[in-house]
Amino acid sequence: MRVVKYVIIGNSAAGIGAVEKIRQLDKSGEITIISSEPHHTYSRPLISYLLQGKTDEQRMKYRDDDFYKRNKCTFLAGKTVTKICPDNKYVELDDKKTIPYDKLLVAAGSSAFVPPIEGLDTVKDKFTFMSLDDARKLQASLGKEKKVLILGAGLIGLKCAEGILDKVKEITVVDLAPRILSSILDDEGARIVQDHLERKGMKFILSSGVKTFDGNTAILDNGASVDSDILVIAVGVRPNTKLLAGIADIDKGIIINDRCETSAKDIYAAGDCTQSVDVSTGQSKIMALLPNAYMQGECAGANMAGADMSFAKAIPMNAIGFFGLHIITAGSYYGDVYTDKKDGGYKKLFYGSDRLNGYILIKNVDKAGIYTSLIRERTPLSSIDFSLICERPGLMAFTKEERVRKLGGADL
């Protein structure tokens, strides 16, 4: 049998998921994995923990040191793909070298969006916070006498803030939205987390943006000004879709189907550069988060290797914590609401038409995955004891037959 040439662009969760699946199914195919970054695969979300001192560069490797060798793949580190030629089936690198493929996976991730703010070029110490190199650069400029301005109170901005809080003099976070973590929390939940972060010493200026920068001074659109020594830009990310422009269908992200195929033959895409159907709403959107990236990569890998795999259960979901306060959220927030605020915690379940659509848990996050599975599986709420599961997630809420199936091994 002819040896299949697999080329994977991207060395994070989606790319690694593809390698692992391809190797499970095809022991002899040639796998080439190409990464602009010169590093062994590492966990991107851990860069804030690196600054915090909770991990180090060795422990934050996403897979063991022998990963590429064990999976017999050629790892081209520090090489950037500049062009894909779908007609002749090869990719071209920045050093002009070409690499032929039979099956191609684009798992190119996303990039930090830097808004065009007047005077931004006058700011000396400015950083984005997406990569290991970003983290190293930021780390090198930290100091107890430094004031930090973070643009963006989203997941990236706030994890960055947590990571560096005790290494700088003060942190001010500015965001256009009226609440922090606006992509995953409602007003009330955001207030709880903001209070917690303020108690730890962070300052917030919300419903405001920076109008202009003048060196170390940011002038806000409400006229106020903020002085800082370090600027971190974390206003959002944009999917890296450029390589497939004019080759495959792209909306905000590269459009993929349940098999992680793009509209171009033999070209697959997975992870943060894609958009796919969110089963909690039925709408196509970008869900840039690591578990989905891995599972899409795995699905793409299976299909590239000739199997038939489908990943049709993507939903937005996040587990995040700040200074010991844990937050788990999933799905979409519409429909009727169940609220529970006992013991200083915060729980909201959003449901309607016999389905759970989404949830927010702050502080008590026990067994959150049971709620996640109700959303992912679109479980009819009439088939379980919904009032019990609202109170506390557990397998008890399922019917006896279902419990026997789950605990007796039939589901495995």
Place this chain on the structure above:
Amino acid sequence: MKRVYVNEKWCLACHLCEYYCTFAGTGEKDMARALKGIRTNPRIKIEEKDDISFAVSCRHCKEPLCVKGCITGALTVSDGVVTINSDKCISCFTCILCCPYGAISYADDKTVLKCELCIRTADRTPACVKGCPNGAIVFEERG
């Protein structure tokens, strides 16, 4: 592969499995002494309501969502057993977000806790199975 299975018909809600599980993690010889004064952090937990009770621990899924979702690579499958590398885990709780059985838990001072089928113990028989007085928890191969 052998896994832990539970039969709720035989569960007495005695919670001994939780104590044996916690004890197995201490490495001590005497259970009463090992557990005295500590907050138990078992990797198997009883769910109970009215007259129904059953123990829940990691199912060691063939397609483990916790492993696929793990952001650090701390969770891996080794000979079918889902294991955790506590050195890599940073307690982000993505596994708790992903596990459909609610089988991964946490303790304040530790990384996440999950059943590893007592693979690190001498005789490799899960302590909960050995300790269950009514045969409600078994360790066996099923289809």
